[in-house]
Amino acid sequence: MKIGILLMILTTCTAAWAGDQVRYIHCQSAPVWAAPSFSAERIGALTQGHTVQVLRLKDGWAEVQGSQLQGWMLALMLSVTPTDEASGEARNQAIELLEQRARRRPSAFAATAAARGLRDKSTDFARDFELDFNSLETIAGWRVTDEQAMEFLKQGRP
């Protein structure tokens, strides 16, 4: 009986792993090497939106088969979710906007909560834990775009 259950669990796990080898490229550019080493020949790059099949893993590297090339890339660049499902971008932006508005200052915070018919514990919460949400707004203003970052990288190369 126990062996049967064990076999069932093992079979289920194996099937899940074996059937879950497709991964997605979310980053702007994922370099692909001929072998799992930075000193190997760089044979190309996969860009955002590509789907790959993971053939095998080795020490943080993944051998992948893309539509146009096969090679090795860093495993950390692969995602389990397709690009368009990665974030539910519109919904995230809506949450962010709501939170930004609510956290603008304690009074706004309380007003937003009140407008939503929620209990006003947020200001106590912020005070108890010495939370500084105002500085987070300043930080948000310092963010840069992908294009700015790529241009910055180019400028730093010989």
Place this chain on the structure above:
Amino acid sequence: MRIIFFRLGAIIPIVVCLCAAVPAPGHAERMRVRISSIGQKAYTQADIDAEKRFGHNLAARILGNYPLWQNAKVNHYVNLVGHALTLFTGRQELTFSFAILDTETINAFATPGGYIFITRGALANMHDEAQLAAVLAHEIAHVLERHMIRELHIKATGDSVLSGFAELIGGATGGVRGSLESSLNQAADILFHRGYRVADELSADRVGALLTATTGYDPTALKRFLEQMGPFEATLKAQDRDHPDTLHRLACLQQVLSTNGLHAETGQRNKERFHEMVLSR
């Protein structure tokens, strides 16, 4: 000057045991990579939302402890370096933010969801842009690998975006709210006192080094920075249960570099730009 970032490991036996398991080619590390980078479970959108909300609160908590350094020019520069690194990661669902804390303490922090902080003291002790990138990459790696999320079991309590929002602003039950407070306390304890688990620190070193190299920076930068900080160690006492000592980190880093064919010549240091942007501010 109080230094936290380079605490000596507290419990040598644990470090020694993990040393055997964690180096790059080791079985345990291979398993970790499989679990966290490739075979990672498909987190639900609600889990990712919870991670972001938790990280947002934790970031506010960090800023409650250390003031933000209000230097737009240098903060912009740190954001450029940090954002460049994130272009090469698989977690594009996150919006990373970078900022400098106004303290002489040498330290760096990451929160789930993508807030990365570095102290003015750490910045002042760096020699080039690659070292800045390496420290940021180490912190980014903690986020990519969800170290804190997994240690504290942070997850969504429901699928509703609105219910998650209500939790944060106090609309949830006392129990849920108490849980959030408790988790924030534990997270702050990890960041300010205990440190991450040894295995997580070494994993962040490893992933960070690979990320640094992929972005085009000198992959030995973190190793150089840790070596520079070596003399400070004499002033340190073990403050936590399990932070890996620097010698151990250096040994593991060297192994990562060797295994992956990485050496100083394979990347940029951008010393001049760093001096122009940071040291001559």
